[in-house]
Amino acid sequence: MKGNIRVFCRFRPLGKREQENGDIPVLHKADAFSVDLQRPAPHNDSRRFEFDAVFSSDSSQEEVFGDCQDLVQSAVDGYNVTIFAYGQTGAGKTHTMYGTSENPGLAPRAIESLFRVIRREEGQGRKSFSVKAYMIELYKQDIIDLLVEARPKDQKSLQDAGRGIMFVEGVSERPITSPEQLKAVLAEGERRRHTAATAMNSSSSRSHLLLSIIVEAAVKDTEQVIYGKITLCDLAGSERPKKSEVSGEALKEAIEINKSLTALGDVIEALSKGSKTIPYRNHKLTMLMQDSLGGSAKTLMFVNCSPASSNSEESMMSLKWATRAKQVTNDVKRNADSKEVARLKQVIALMSQAQNAQDLRA
Numbered sequence: 001m002k003g004n005i006r007v008f009c010r011f012r013p014l015g016k017r018e019q020e021n022g023d024i025p026v027l028h029k030a031d032a033f034s035v036d037l038q039r040p041a042p043h044n045d046s047r048r049f050e051f052d053a054v055f056s057s058d059s060s061q062e063e064v065f066g067d068c069q070d071l072v073q074s075a076v077d078g079y080n081v082t083i084f085a086y087g088q089t090g091a092g093k094t095h096t097m098y099g100t101s102e103n104p105g106l107a108p109r110a111i112e113s114l115f116r117v118i119r120r121e122e123g124q125g126r127k128s129f130s131v132k133a134y135m136i137e138l139y140k141q142d143i144i145d146l147l148v149e150a151r152p153k154d155q156k157s158l159q160d161a162g163r164g165i166m167f168v169e170g171v172s173e174r175p176i177t178s179p180e181q182l183k184a185v186l187a188e189g190e191r192r193r194h195t196a197a198t199a200m201n202s203s204s205s206r207s208h209l210l211l212s213i214i215v216e217a218a219v220k221d222t223e224q225v226i227y228g229k230i231t232l233c234d235l236a237g238s239e240r241p242k243k244s245e246v247s248g249e250a251l252k253e254a255i256e257i258n259k260s261l262t263a264l265g266d267v268i269e270a271l272s273k274g275s276k277t278i279p280y281r282n283h284k285l286t287m288l289m290q291d292s293l294g295g296s297a298k299t300l301m302f303v304n305c306s307p308a309s310s311n312s313e314e315s316m317m318s319l320k321w322a323t324r325a326k327q328v329t330n331d332v333k334r335n336a337d338s339k340e341v342a343r344l345k346q347v348i349a350l351m352s353q354a355q356n357a358q359d360l361r362a
Contacts, residue, residue, distance in 0.1 A: 005292075005299040006052045007326040009035050009319070010064065011307045012092040013057040023308040027315060029056040037319060039312045049319045051326065057307060061099055065109040072113045074298050075215055075228035076121065076129075078334045082231045082292035083110075086261075086321065087304035088314040089237030096302055097234040098190065107211060107232045108183055114213065114230070115179045127217045131176040135189035136168060138285055139207040140256040146189035146209075147172040158287050173214070186211060194253070206253045208260065208285055209234040227335040231292065235261070238314070260285040265321060267293055272327040293325075296333040301325050 011027045028036045035054045038046045053067050071081045083106060085093035099105030118129045135146045136156065143156040145168075156168045176182045194206040215228040236257045263283035270278045271294045280290045292299045303322035305315040 003298075003330060003332060004326060005301060005328050005330060007301045007303060007322050008053045008055065008064075008067065009049065009051045009303050009305065009322065010055040010059065010092065010096055011035070011057060011305040011315075012095070014307055015090075018306075018308040018310070021310065023310050025057075025307040026309045026312045027056075027305055027307040029054050035319070037312065037315060039316065040309045043312075047316070049323060051303075051322065061096075061103055061105055061109070064096065065106055065113075068106060068110070068300060069113050071298060071300060072110055072230065073117055075114070075213070075230045076117050076217065078217070078226035078228050078336050079332060080229045080231070080291060080295075080297035080335065082233065082289070082297045082299045083302070084231075084233035084235060084289070084292070084299075085302040085304055086235050086325075087237060087302075087318050088306060088311065091237060091304040091306045091311075091318070093237060093302070093304045094234055096304055097232060098186070107186055110230060110232065111179045111182045111186070111213075114215070115182075118215070121217075126221060127219055129218075130216045131182070131213065132173045133176050133182055133185055133211065133213045134168070134171045134173045135185060135209075135211045136171060137189075137193050137207040137209050138260070138288065139194050140253065141284060143168060143284060143288075144207075145170075145172050146192045147174060147185065158284060176213075182213065206236060206257070208236050208288075210288065224336055231297075233289070233292075235264075238318075259283065264289070264293075265324075268321070268325050268328060271329075272324045292330075293328055294330060296331055298332055299330055 014023060014025055024040070026038050026040065028038065030036050030048060031054075033052065033054060034048055034050050036046055036048050055064050068083060071083065075081045083097075085097050087093050095105060097105050098107050114131075118131070121127050122129060137144050137146055143158065145156055156171055159167055159169045174181075174185055176185070189209070189211065193209055211232045213230040213232075215230070217226040217228075218224075219226065238258060238261050260283050263279070263286050266279050266282065267286045267289075278294060280286045286293075291297050301322065303318050303325075305311075305318055307315075
């Protein structure tokens with residue numbers, strides 16, 4: 001099941017500050033799959049970009065999720081699924097991924113959809129399900145567990161499970177039995193995420209945020225165990241420090257964010273060119289996304305853009321970046337084990353947890 005990752009483009013309306021500063025919209029939806037960028041002077045040019053879907057400033061959250069919800073079914077069927085948002089700071093990534101309580105984004109809608117699918121399949125009597133979740137942020141070079149009080153000793157390390165699948169050692173996995181529980185986990189993690197005000201965004205994300213939902217299904221007739229995972233990744237925004245007017249700690253954060261996004265771009269460049277060596281290990285972000293880019297997951301990327309004329313250069317770079325990402329091919333695999341293999345994996349996991357606990361006591 002080799003297939004290119006899907007790329008959706010979304011651009012927001014002009015903001016009040018942008019209108020006051022005399023900005024005009026430079027992004028226009030040409031059709032369901034095409035967007036035109038019309039750059040002002042000194043360029044005075046126009047370029048069309050084509051993606052798997054284009055959502056304009058008047059597209060609703062419900063409309064956007066409608067084109068993504070098939071991935072929720074894929075996770076229940078035993079596939080790893082990744083949805084991530086990329087773009088400059090203030091372009092609307094967090095709104096797309098999380099939204100507000102009144103106007104929820106992809107993550108809360110995916111949670112509701114996931115439990116509807118699970119309840120439907122449980123009602124058919126052939127499968128039983130268990131769900132757990134964890135939430136982390138990559139802040140500078142630190143992987144921080146957002147479901148515990150953030151302390152230096154809570155910084156996590158990455159481990160390779162083989163076949164390019166990375167996992168976060170010792171991360172807190174919460175058992176989940178309802179959409180309300182999972183939404184509470186999401187809200188808890190969001191509260192602890194690093195944010196700051198900049199000249200471009202009143203609440204700029206200063207870290208990469210990942211929510212992973214692990215779905216395990218036991219098939220009663222065959223005694224097979226199926227594993228699926230949904231990873232929802234809200235990347236921190238790229239920014240030019242002169243434009244965002246950050247200084248001090250926020251400037252250090254911006255430098256680290258740009259380093260990580262450059263590393264991500266290098267991985268996409270290598271994958272799109274079919275390079276023999278892919279530089280996943282150049283940064284923790286690319287290691288975290290190794291399964292999603294060129295790996296075994298079904299992956300959907302959102303490129304979020306500002307429509308403002310003053311941001312036309314950043315929008316051009318984001319759209320070019322997304323065009324390269326569209327060429328990346330994943331080797332999608334279904335995760336299924338026999339009952340005995342699943343039992344042995346559970347034993348190994350429990351032994352590993354016991355060893356970690358013993359090491360902490362020591």
